[in-house]
Amino acid sequence: MAADSNGEFSDKYVKLTPTTVSQQVSMRFP
Helix, strand or coil: CHHHHHHHHHHHHHHHHHHHHHHHHHHHCC
16 A cells, blocks of 8 residues: 555656646746
């Protein structure tokens, strides 16, 4: 259960990170 929960969290974090970086880049370089 812990491993599955950790994997799910990592999957969401990995998907969220590129989105945040993309938004920051868009704000800095429109």
